[in-house]
Amino acid sequence: MEAELEAELQKLQAEVTDLEKQLQDQRRVMDFDFRGNLLHTLGVVCSQSAVPMERQMLALRLQEEVDELEEDLKRQTQMNGIRVVSCRRRREEESLEKKAVAERAGGSISAQRVCVSGVCSELSFQVEFKLSELKFGSRTKQTLSDLNIVMEESDLQSFSSFLSRVEESQDLLLFFRTLRTFCERCDERRRTFAHLQTEHPSIVSLPEGQRSEVMTLSLPQLPGCVLLVHWSVQVNKEGGVKSSVELLPKIPENALQLFQSSPVAGAAEAFHSLQRILGVEGALETVVMAMSHDQ
Incomplete structure (x- = not known):
């Protein structure tokens, strides 16, 4: 019986120790994140000895600052199209070697692990990295390392x-810049496909929905004859984003035998010429309109 009680007591002590460590980590993160007026305001509001009137005024000021930050975040989201869903931070110990180097240079070093989840257009992402802060008096230098990026969509091979x-x-900035450009190109494709399908539902279909890379054009009076529009958005290793739109005719073999020469020869090149003159949307609109006149 005593052994069981002793084991239970040790278990409780371990839990208390773990909770105390978590509390210390949270306090360190707050010290790391909140500075200046914001830290002072939080200190006064949480203080038991603060004058009620002073506490109320500072709480109102703090609310104003929070509102301003929320408005700024909203503006940033509207400008760059990236919406932050969550941001988690936790204190992380630097190596003894780095601490020693910083101390010998007359400074100090601290670090935290940051995990940011967000959405750009309809693409979800998660970015995790280590943020180190080196202080020399009033000077501060931050460095990013251990970057890890996860994109939830499985079809983003590019x-x-x-x-x-x-x-x-x-290069975290390159990631966000490229992600935004990629999403803009995908949104352009989605809007164009959706517009054409809405205007010409009997001709245009999207086999994989509005986010599909492929749009099919067909006429009821010509069963089996289909024009496939493949609109891909590719990202190279340097972060360059390129759209490519191809027109691929699909005609049954028995129908091709009715013509002395291939009726689709040069179709792709002719479509590329239309793109150079009218742009992608104009070229697609021209092809669809030409098919609608044959109905």
């Missing part, structure tokens, strides 16, 4: 080599 390069170079 992103794989690019993400590997970003993680290797620790």
